[in-house]
Amino acid sequence: LLQMESLLMSCQVQLTTNDVYMPRFPLQKGDTAEKILQQQVVAGLQRRLKMDSLPSQYLERMNYELDVIQSMGYSDYFLIVADFMRFAREDQILTGPGRGSSASSLVAYALEITQVDPLQYDLLFERFLNPERITLPDIDIDFLDTRRHEVIQYVAKKYGKQYVSQIITFGTLSAKAVARDVARMFNFESETLEMISKLIPNKPGITLQEAYSKSENLREWIAAEPIRQKWFKTSLRLEGLPRNASTHAAGVVLSPVPLVDIVPIEEGHEGIYLTQWPMLEVEQTGLLKIDFLGLRNLTILEQIRKSIQFTHDVRLDFNQIPLNDGKTFELLQHGDTAGIFQLESDGMKNALREIRPTHFLDIVAVNALYRPGPMEFIPLYARRKHKKEQVMMPHPDLTPILEETHGVIIYQEQIMRIANVMAGFSFGQADLLRRAVSKKKRDVLEQQRASFVQGALAKGYTEQVAEEVYALIVRFADYGFPKSHAVAYSIISYHMAYLKANYPVNFYAALLTNATGNSDKLAQILMEAKARGIEILPPSINRSMRHFKVEGGKIRFSFSA
16 A cells, blocks of 8 residues: 555656647658748739739738748748648639638738738738737638538548547527426426427527526426426536537647547547647647638639639639729619628618618628627717718828728727827737737726827827727727728628629529529529529529529529439
């Protein structure tokens, strides 16, 4: 016993929780990730801008971003993402123009990870990578959903099966699910199961206890019989427990060492491993996670492009579509946006009719404004845009920041620029201010207010002006939307609107194909297509898959024999 105790006492394990496992991009001997990244970025920018000598503002921004990326040790990460994006392009797998804050990076634009020039849209790199707040970069990529798996397979093959894994996710027993499952085990009648479902309100995330407290009918029904009370007590005990395991919709982890040394893994699908820990625990280990997202609208865009190539003998390059097409803006001004990404709800159609966009930035603004809270400023934006109301700036020095949005603070980047101009904050500090103020903690608000006012006084502004502008920042901190994401997703919206305005037959054929099986949606699309004078031909039988295709400017339904 003493020997066993001595042996146990000699065991020492030190757990580390702040390690970062950054995967390595394969390089030739003598090369470094920093050197190759710089070469690729310079060449990429020269290709993008079609000039050998880069303008000074691009050169300055490029060097700054590279310094930050390299000092944080993220050069390999950018090379990895750029490599599988190159694979997607070469295999003609359509990718999105960008997602989230990564669209604010000039390096990402140069490497063709994104399709948004951040200098053109005044996007701030610190919104993506903040040298004053060290965090792993977050580059999420949208792929057309039917070919996303090909890119994941490429990554697994390139870096090795033991270094790449998808992430497990656990479905849990929600209030309705646990109530019905336990009721079955209690041998309740099927009619009783239906009644239980009706007694629990249809509210996302509702708990059994919440349903019990809100529904008098449920309380009375449970109290009527002891077996029901036992059923309810059992359901409460089981609620929230994992019910089934599946694969996370997007997350993929890459590791520089075999994953089994860091996390438990198991066999997944198509030869790719699956972590046995869910996303939060995986991220806490310091493993790099990249989201490979499947976006249905990219699949529709690709279907329309292929249809146009077949019927018009034109291969559209989405990156070359002009952002000032008259037909497209006429369609948007009329709110004729059924089937268009982000713009097809009735509320969004009304917002478009009210704003009557005449510039791509109007689409960006309406995408950012149409959310609970900021949507109250849509009428103000519209009145000022159409010069029905005078634009009032909080201070003349803020005119260059807010004139694009007619004096309305819409974007998080505007808040950061205001803090930079008026209080002398670096953009890194301004990003910390934006994050801190949005949390609405009293002590944090006071601390940031003091820093802002002090900085503004040092720059020659009065205390009253500083207090008023800070109050404005606090008001809009919750409303502010990342402009980088709004610009990137508005490009997809615009491309779909362009196709609807200029190639309506091909557009509706693709929409109908994707609505197959949804009779209500099919009827709605058919009605709209016919209203536009598009003729729908009777069915034909062939060996192709069931779909709608374009024949001589008309739409025909085809299905296999």
